[in-house]
Structure formats: structure tokens, C-alpha cells
Amino acid sequence: MTTPEKYTVIGAGHGGKAMAAHLALMGFRVTLYNRTADHVTVIKKRGGIELESAEGGPHGFGKLAKVTSDMAEALKDAAIIMIVVPSSAHADVAQKAAPFLKDGQTVILHPGRTCGAIEFTKVIRDNGCKADVTVAEAETFIYASRSDGPAQARIFRIKEAVPLAALPATRTQQVLEAIAPAYPQFIDGVNVLQTGLNNMGAIFHPALTLLNAGWIEATHGDYQFYIDGVTPSVARVLEVLDRERVTIASSLGIRARTALEWLQLAYDTTG
Known part of the structure; x- marks a missing residue:
């Protein structure tokens, strides 16, 4: 054994x-x-x-x-x-x-x-x-x-x-x-170029924090980061940021996953 x-x-x-x-x-x-x-x-x-x-x-x-x-x-x-x-x-x-x-x-x-x-x-x-x-x-x-x-x-x-x-x-x-x-x-x-350019944290974390700064302060952080923080308007901003990331990767010859593709891979979710 x-x-x-x-x-x-x-x-x-x-x-x-x-x-x-x-x-x-x-x-x-x-x-x-x-x-x-x-x-x-x-x-x-x-x-x-x-x-x-x-x-x-x-x-x-x-x-x-x-x-x-x-x-x-x-x-x-x-x-x-x-x-x-x-x-x-x-x-x-x-x-x-x-x-x-x-x-x-x-x-x-x-x-x-x-x-x-x-x-x-x-x-x-x-x-x-x-x-x-x-x-x-x-x-x-x-x-x-x-x-x-x-x-x-x-x-x-x-x-x-x-x-x-x-x-x-x-x-x-x-x-x-x-x-x-x-x-x-x-x-x-x-x-590691592929894994690095598929870094979804760079898309989700900063934008969600900045766009929910008021809520973070008002609730002292007592809210659910993704469930409460990703409203339709915030999601549209994330999609714009994500397109920029995918475009940069493409210019380097790398086919990066979109955020939607990543969510399906990681969590088997669609939307």
C-alpha cells in the first residue's frame, strides 16, 4: 500500500x-x-x-x-x-x-x-x-x-x-x-500564462469591492459578497472588464475563458 x-x-x-x-x-x-x-x-x-x-x-x-x-x-x-x-x-x-x-x-x-x-x-x-x-x-x-x-x-x-x-x-x-x-x-x-490570464479574482474582487463600498461601510461588511453584491448593473461592469481581459489574452495568442465560461466550469452554473 x-x-x-x-x-x-x-x-x-x-x-x-x-x-x-x-x-x-x-x-x-x-x-x-x-x-x-x-x-x-x-x-x-x-x-x-x-x-x-x-x-x-x-x-x-x-x-x-x-x-x-x-x-x-x-x-x-x-x-x-x-x-x-x-x-x-x-x-x-x-x-x-x-x-x-x-x-x-x-x-x-x-x-x-x-x-x-x-x-x-x-x-x-x-x-x-x-x-x-x-x-x-x-x-x-x-x-x-x-x-x-x-x-x-x-x-x-x-x-x-x-x-x-x-x-x-x-x-x-x-x-x-x-x-x-x-x-x-x-x-x-x-x-502559467494561461492560468494567470484566467485569473477571475482580478475581475470579480476589485470591482465588486469598489462598486459596493457604500454597502460595505453601511453594513460593516455584514453582507454576502457575491449574492448581495452582484446586481444587474454591477454584472454589466464585470462583463466589460472581462472582455478587456479576454482581448489582452487574445493579443498574446491565448484563448482565455470568459467569466461565464469559467462559472460553468467551476460551479456548473449558467446565466
Whole structure:
């Protein structure tokens, strides 16, 4: 019997907690790293994370092998390293991880956003990492999730298909095969230019935040980002932004998915 891969999840926000708990519930050995020790004190004390989800989804107590704020300890035994932090923190994580990465490890950015894998690779090399490490990026985050408490997470939905690409692209298949026992939802994303230019967060997140700034202030953030925030008028703005993205990709010889095509791929929705 093949020994399950050892995972390290970097980042204990809503996404990192959801991923770590779900992986643990699937039977994988999981280490959770967070740079701020105070943020994972309760998780460390309890030894894991309580996960809730919609009916039929994963739920229960995900027991973690280790919870740490020491990067060397976090990476020591990991086969697959899941980076689940805002893209603005990728460079900082890469700099901290560079001295401790080892031959054969796989790093996956969840998600890479635009040029995430390229940036991460450059930063680890600039910081002296010579290990044969495979860096890959997901086109988007596989979960729609939230934090329900210091040691609790909730998954609303798991996307049905998420493109992923490695750098170089010749290693994409081996990454997909390595994570398939946990995540068969990941599919070949062709290359990191393709996944980068299909970054839907760049279309949805800034525009929705700006166009709903009044509502965010008035409710102190107590509203549902997509369900309440995407009105017909806002949707029309998103479509204009999306056409611009697709046009830019086309000028580079890349057939980018439209936002509507992406929603159908990820959530099997139409509209």
C-alpha cells in the first residue's frame, strides 16, 4: 500500500484552515504553518480544526500532525506544500521558505493569481534555493470557504474543476498525479500564462469591492459578497472588464475563458 503524501499548508486564514481540515479528514498527514503564532494558538491546543460544510460535504474534526510558526519545521517532512495566502504574501513566503526547500518537493499556490508561480520561483532562486523544487499554481482557490472561529472553518462549495499549471509546464502532469488522491478536481491548465490570464479574482474582487463600498461601510461588511453584491448593473461592469481581459489574452495568442465560461466550469452554473 502506498503511503499517503505528507502535506504542509502555509497560511491559517479561512482557506488554509478549510484545506488543512479537509486533507486531515481525508486521511493525509497535515502540518499547518502560520507566521503569527498567536493566530494558531487555539488550533495547536485542540490539535486540529472543526470543519463544517453543506449537506453531503466534508465535516468533522480534522486532526493535524503539527501546527507551527517555524518554517523549517513546517517544510521538513512535506512532500506537497500548499500555499494558501493572499498573493501579496507570496514573495514573503518564498523568501522564508527558500533555505528549507528540498529536492523533490512540490509547491502549489492556491491560487497563483497572475504570474504567481513565476514570482515565487524567482524569489526562491534569488534567495539561494538550488533545490529541484516544482512550483505550480491553481487558477483559483478550490473552496468557497470562511472562518467560523479560531479553530473552525466552513466550506460552502468545492469547485468541480480547477485548472492547474506547473513551471515548467512539462511537470504539470506529475503534479496532477501527486495530488489526485486528494483533489481529482484539478485539471491541466496548459501553462502559467494561461492560468494567470484566467485569473477571475482580478475581475470579480476589485470591482465588486469598489462598486459596493457604500454597502460595505453601511453594513460593516455584514453582507454576502457575491449574492448581495452582484446586481444587474454591477454584472454589466464585470462583463466589460472581462472582455478587456479576454482581448489582452487574445493579443498574446491565448484563448482565455470568459467569466461565464469559467462559472460553468467551476460551479456548473449558467446565466
